[in-house]
Amino acid sequence: MARQQVAAAVAATLAAVAAVSAILAGEVYRRRCRRLATRVRELEASLAAAADKTAAERRGRVRAQQSLRSALSEKESSSDDKKKKKHTKAFPMASIGVVQSCFSTRNGTPRQPLVVPLARATVVLDPSRVPAEALEGLSDYSHCWILYVFHLNTDLDKMWNDPARSKLKAKVRVPRLKGGKMGVLATRSPHRPNPIGLSVAKVEAVDGHSILLSGVDLVDGTPVLDIKPYLPYSDGVIGAAIPNWLEVDGALAVESIHFSEHFISTLSDCWMHVQKQSLYASADEFRNLVKEVLSWDIRSLSQRIRPHEVTIKDDAHNGGSKIHNGHSNDEDHQSVDPSTSVVYHLHLDGIDVSYRIDQDSNIVVENAALLSSAVNQHRYSYLTWREKVVTL
Amino acid sequence: MARQQVAAAVAATLAAVAAVSAILAGEVYRRRCRRLATRVRELEASLAAAADKTAAERRGRVRAQQSLRSALSEKESSSDDKKKKKHTKAFPMASIGVVQSCFSTRNGTPRQPLVVPLARATVVLDPSRVPAEALEGLSDYSHCWILYVFHLNTDLDKMWNDPARSKLKAKVRVPRLKGGKMGVLATRSPHRPNPIGLSVAKVEAVDGHSILLSGVDLVDGTPVLDIKPYLPYSDGVIGAAIPNWLEVDGALAVESIHFSEHFISTLSDCWMHVQKQSLYASADEFRNLVKEVLSWDIRSLSQRIRPHEVTIKDDAHNGGSKIHNGHSNDEDHQSVDPSTSVVYHLHLDGIDVSYRIDQDSNIVVENAALLSSAVNQHRYSYLTWREKVVTL
Numbered sequence: 001m002a003r004q005q006v007a008a009a010v011a012a013t014l015a016a017v018a019a020v021s022a023i024l025a026g027e028v029y030r031r032r033c034r035r036l037a038t039r040v041r042e043l044e045a046s047l048a049a050a051a052d053k054t055a056a057e058r059r060g061r062v063r064a065q066q067s068l069r070s071a072l073s074e075k076e077s078s079s080d081d082k083k084k085k086k087h088t089k090a091f092p093m094a095s096i097g098v099v100q101s102c103f104s105t106r107n108g109t110p111r112q113p114l115v116v117p118l119a120r121a122t123v124v125l126d127p128s129r130v131p132a133e134a135l136e137g138l139s140d141y142s143h144c145w146i147l148y149v150f151h152l153n154t155d156l157d158k159m160w161n162d163p164a165r166s167k168l169k170a171k172v173r174v175p176r177l178k179g180g181k182m183g184v185l186a187t188r189s190p191h192r193p194n195p196i197g198l199s200v201a202k203v204e205a206v207d208g209h210s211i212l213l214s215g216v217d218l219v220d221g222t223p224v225l226d227i228k229p230y231l232p233y234s235d236g237v238i239g240a241a242i243p244n245w246l247e248v249d250g251a252l253a254v255e256s257i258h259f260s261e262h263f264i265s266t267l268s269d270c271w272m273h274v275q276k277q278s279l280y281a282s283a284d285e286f287r288n289l290v291k292e293v294l295s296w297d298i299r300s301l302s303q304r305i306r307p308h309e310v311t312i313k314d315d316a317h318n319g320g321s322k323i324h325n326g327h328s329n330d331e332d333h334q335s336v337d338p339s340t341s342v343v344y345h346l347h348l349d350g351i352d353v354s355y356r357i358d359q360d361s362n363i364v365v366e367n368a369a370l371l372s373s374a375v376n377q378h379r380y381s382y383l384t385w386r387e388k389v390v391t392l
Numbered sequence: 393m394a395r396q397q398v399a400a401a402v403a404a405t406l407a408a409v410a411a412v413s414a415i416l417a418g419e420v421y422r423r424r425c426r427r428l429a430t431r432v433r434e435l436e437a438s439l440a441a442a443a444d445k446t447a448a449e450r451r452g453r454v455r456a457q458q459s460l461r462s463a464l465s466e467k468e469s470s471s472d473d474k475k476k477k478k479h480t481k482a483f484p485m486a487s488i489g490v491v492q493s494c495f496s497t498r499n500g501t502p503r504q505p506l507v508v509p510l511a512r513a514t515v516v517l518d519p520s521r522v523p524a525e526a527l528e529g530l531s532d533y534s535h536c537w538i539l540y541v542f543h544l545n546t547d548l549d550k551m552w553n554d555p556a557r558s559k560l561k562a563k564v565r566v567p568r569l570k571g572g573k574m575g576v577l578a579t580r581s582p583h584r585p586n587p588i589g590l591s592v593a594k595v596e597a598v599d600g601h602s603i604l605l606s607g608v609d610l611v612d613g614t615p616v617l618d619i620k621p622y623l624p625y626s627d628g629v630i631g632a633a634i635p636n637w638l639e640v641d642g643a644l645a646v647e648s649i650h651f652s653e654h655f656i657s658t659l660s661d662c663w664m665h666v667q668k669q670s671l672y673a674s675a676d677e678f679r680n681l682v683k684e685v686l687s688w689d690i691r692s693l694s695q696r697i698r699p700h701e702v703t704i705k706d707d708a709h710n711g712g713s714k715i716h717n718g719h720s721n722d723e724d725h726q727s728v729d730p731s732t733s734v735v736y737h738l739h740l741d742g743i744d745v746s747y748r749i750d751q752d753s754n755i756v757v758e759n760a761a762l763l764s765s766a767v768n769q770h771r772y773s774y775l776t777w778r779e780k781v782v783t784l
Contacts, residue, residue, distance in 0.1 A: 008400030015407030022414030029421030036428035043435035050442035057449030064456035090484035091541050091615070092552055096585045112626040130577070130585050133562035137578030140635035147539075147588055149483050160484055161460075170525035185522070185619045186529030193488045193522050194617045196539055198590070200629055223483070225586045227577045232632040234504040237592055240624040243532035 095223035097125035097209075099148065102279050102289065103219045104347035104371060106152055108298045111175065112188075113199045114215040115296065118289040120279040121201070121216040123224050125209040132208050135227075139206040143230035146213075148197045149223045150190035159195070168193055175252065175300075177245055197222075200230055252297040255361040259287060267351070267368035274350050274370070290353055293346065294363050303344075347371060487615035489517035489601075491540065494671050494681065495611045496739035496763060498544055500690045503567065504580075505591045506607040507688065510681040512671040513593070513608040515616050517601040524600050527619075531598040535622035538605075540589045541615045542582035551587070560585055567644065567692075569637055589614075592622055644689040647753040651679060659743070659760035666742050666762070682745055685738065686755055695736075739763060 101121035103109040110116050123146065125135070138144060153159075171181040172189045184192055201213040211227065264287075271283040280286045343366070346353040352369040493513035495501040502508050515538065517527070530536060542548075563573040564581040576584055593605040603619065656679075663675040672678045735758070738745040744761040 005396060005400060008397060008404055012400055012404035012407050015404050015411050019407050019411035019414050022411050022418055026414055026418035026421055029418055029425055033421055033424050033428060036425060036432060039432050040428060040435060043432060043439060047435060047439050047442060050439060050446060054442060054446045054449055057446055057453050061449055061453035061456055064453055064460050068456055068460040089615070090486045091587075091617070092482035093485050093586045093588065094482045112623070114626060114629070130560065131562040134560070134575045134577045134585070136563065136575030137635065138575060141578070142631075142633035143629050145590065147586075147590070168522065168526070170523040171528065183526045183528030183530060185526045186533070186621055188620055188623065192618055193526070194485045194539075195483075196485065196588075196618050198537065198539070198620060200627065225483070226584055226588050228580055228590060229578055229634070230629060230632050231504070231580065231638070232629065232634065234506060235592065236628045236630075236632060237506070237535050237622060237624065238628075239534075240622050240628065241534035242621070242624065243529065246623070 093149075093225050094129065095126070095149070095225065096129045096227075097123050097224045099123055099146075099216075099218045099220065099222040099224060101216060101218050101220040101222070102349040103216075104350060106219050108293050108346040108348065109219045110217040110293070110296070110298075113201055113217045116217075116289070116292045117202075117215050118280075118285070118292050119214060119216045120204075121213045121218055121220075122279075123211040123213065123227065125211075125224075127209055130209070135206050135209075135211065138211065138227070138229060139203060141203055141229040143200050144203050144211070144213075145226075145228040145230060145235075146197075146199050146201060146216075146218065146224060147226040147228070148199070148218065149225060150192075150195040150197050151221065151223050152219065153190055153195050155191070156195060174245075180245070196225065253361075254295055254297055254357070254363055257291055257294050257363045257365065259290075259365045260367075263353075263365045263368055270351050270368045270370050278349050280349065286349065286351070289348060290346070290365060293348065294355065294365070297357070297361060298346070299344065299357070485541075485617050486521065487518070487541070487617065488521045488619075489515050489616045491515055491538075491608075491610045491612065491614040491616060493608060493610050493612040493614070494741040495608075496742060498611050500685050500738040500740065501611045502609040502685070502688070502690075505593055505609045508609075508681070508684045509594075509607050510672075510677070510684050511606060511608045512596075513605045513610055513612075514671075515603040515605065515619065517603075517616075519601055522601070527598050527601075527603065530603065530619070530621060531595060533595055533621040535592050536595050536603070536605075537618075537620040537622060537627075538589075538591050538593060538608075538610065538616060539618040539620070540591070540610065541617060542584075542587040542589050543613065543615050544611065545582055545587050547583070548587060566637075572637070588617065645753075646687050646689055646749070646755055649683055649686050649755045649757065651682075651757045652759075655745075655757045655760055662743050662760045662762045670741050672741065678741065678743070681740060682738070682757060685740065686747065686757070689749070689753060690738070691736065691749070 099121050100123075101109075102119055103121075110119065125132075150156075168184070169191055170184060172184050172187055172191060173179050174182050174187055174189070188198075190197065197218075199217055200215075201218075202215045204212040204214050206212070267283050267287065271278075271286070275282075278286065280289060341356075343354050343356060346355065350371050352367075352371050353365060354367045354369070355363050355365040357363045491513050492515075493501075494511055495513075502511065517524075545551075560576070561583055562576060564576050564579055564583060565571050566574050566579055566581070580590075582589065589610075591609050592607075593610075594607045596604040596606050598604070659675050659679065663670075663678070667674075670678065672681060733748075735746050735748060738747065742763050744759075744763050745757060746759040746761070747755050747757040749755045
């Protein structure tokens with residue numbers, strides 16, 4: 001009897017143990033399931049997110065490729081959506097060369113061509129775009145047109161990357177009107193619907209891929225779109241009339257220009273470094289260039305009105321000049337006229353020329369300093385230049 | 393005693409049942425775990441795939457946007473790969489308006505501006521690109537420049553879709569040289585590195601978004617890139633010299649122009665239909681336009697040399713005219729001179745004007761016919777025109 005009892009008890013115990021362990025094992029799996037289920041939910045969520053991301057990237061890619069196509073190709077789209085076509089209609093004009101000019105920056109670059117006869121520049125064409133034969137016969141003309149891009153306009157990126165949202169200024173201030181405004185297409189302002197510039201220049205010589213010019217109003221580095229010969233019988237309009245507000249000529253003429261001793265000496269120091277790559281024969285010829293450039297008040301309107309403001313709007317391609325205030329040297333303390341305490345800077349052919357101008361438009365040129373950019377420039381020197389010009 | 397045995401047995405049984413059920417439940421969870429684990433592996437795999445896909449799309453988008461930027465923006469790319477930069481350097485110039493000209497086709501469009509004073513055109517600006525205020529002040533100038541696209545050049549697509557492979561003709565034949573060639577940049581040929589045209593015109597009036605011009609050499613439908621005022625003090629170069637081969641003026645002058653009775657009568661028939669949308673006051677004024685246009689031999693060189701060839705190269709933007717041979721009418725049989733048996737066609741303001749020219753440059757204008765394109769054209773009529781011009 002006792003044995004049976006023991007056996008039954010053992011069986012019960014074993015069974016209980018088995019049950020408990022089974023339950024424990026089940027519990028382990030249950031927890032693991034919960035973890036896995038959570039992971040599954042997480043993964044499904046991130047998969048959905050990834051799909052959205054991919055779609056977004058694809059949309060971006062397609063958009064970019066479409067704008068690229070519409071920008072690069074001028075081919076008529078088969079779409080009848082005229083409106084759309086109108087907005088995507090862009091003609092890709094490629095630079096055929098670049099201007100190497102005596103005007104290192106916009107500051108002091110004349111507002112019109114031929115007013116500074118000594119203003120020299122070389123248009124160096126890109127041989128991969130234009131063979132040298134394309135220039136054959138150009139040197140038989142005294143003048144040519146340069147069509148170029150106002151590449152220093154600060155609004156170019158916006159204009160070209162987001163034309164829809166870039167707002168064109170319909171009216172612009174004109175120097176001659178002392179701040180008065182005109183319709184942009186009634187001016188030669190650089191801020192135009194298409195930033196294309198048109199300037200005439202004197203053809204001095206043609207040398208291979210390069211055109212040597214004088215009387216330019218082009219800033220160094222300007223991309224060139226086209227060169228056309230000047231045809232007096234069609235380009236020179238006899239008796240062309242202009243509005244009265246333009247008649248007032250010499251409005252910006254300067255009263256006098258004086259070169260200080262300090263300028264003369266500092267210029268001759270600079271000359272040692274720049275003469276090899278200068279477009280000018282001597283320090284004296286360079287000084288004549290400075291004289292020609294400064295003979296018109298090259299300051300922007302805001303500078304003339306408020307000579308003390310250091311930060312000024314200066315996003316015009318031509319005209320305007322940087323102001324460095326507190327740039328003190330001897331002369332600073334001799335003068336009491338506040339306007340003369342402002343030193344203006346002019347960058348010509350790699351030389352920084354600083355000057356002052358008083359309220360009666362009398363200019364004192366004070367200092368010449370070497371621009372770092374001037375050193376080791378590889379460009380036409382006067383020697384090459386004269387040689388080419390003489391061979392004409 | 394018996395009770396104890398029963399109890400133990402029951403306990404054992406219950407425990408066993410519990411154990412079995414627990415084991416079964418565990419089994420269920422084990423299987424579910426296996427399923428979930430598999431799902432997790434699947435999800436992880438597709439997530440990795442999705443990540444790759446997103447990365448690929450992103451690379452594509454970035455590539456496209458970069459080329460777009462290098463094409464649209466003029467900003468120097470930091471890349472040192474100058475060669476690549478050079479080739480992707482394009483400035484997208486968008487049309488700001490279109491020319492509505494009396495010259496329905498290139499045929500007869502003058503080779504230079506102002507030689508045909510009666511040549512009228514309207515530049516209609518796109519309001520979405522240029523607000524009307526942008527034209528404020530333009531009517532105070534007597535003349536303006538029109539910068540435009542030589543949109544009828546047959547090589548534009550190749551030039552813009554595959555610039556690398558489109559070959560620029562470095563030298564072009566010039567009419568004045570009777571087939572002699574010149575460097576393209578020494579001519580005003582429409583086939584230039586960048587197909588930008590430059591023409592001066594007389595400003596008759598400005599009316600909202602439209603500029604009424606005369607003396608134009610622009611063909612109907614020409615896309616306009618820019619309008620600039622003509623500034624005599626900088627655009628009119630005094631004493632500009634041109635090569636000898638251009639000095640021979642009047643080289644293409646016509647000896648005489650005779651209007652046949654048949655032309656007069658057919659013209660008056662046409663006039664009934666076109667007068668409402670014509671830029672001219674009367675059939676007589678239109679005849680004067682024809683006279684001005686034909687006073688210079690407008691035929692292409694190949695036509696002048698070989699008047700019998702029916703198919704002729706005619707991809708110049710200006711000049712050249714279609715030949716319709718065997719187009720016989722009464723006069724055909726009166727003449728024996730072979731050259732006069734060729735009938736040339738001139739399309740002006742929606743009217744097809746046909747004429748003959750003999751070897752001594754005597755012209756007989758024979759017939760006027762309505763061009764289908766002329767009907768229901770919505771454009772400036774002379775009535776609007778005169779009204780606007782008078783209000784100046």
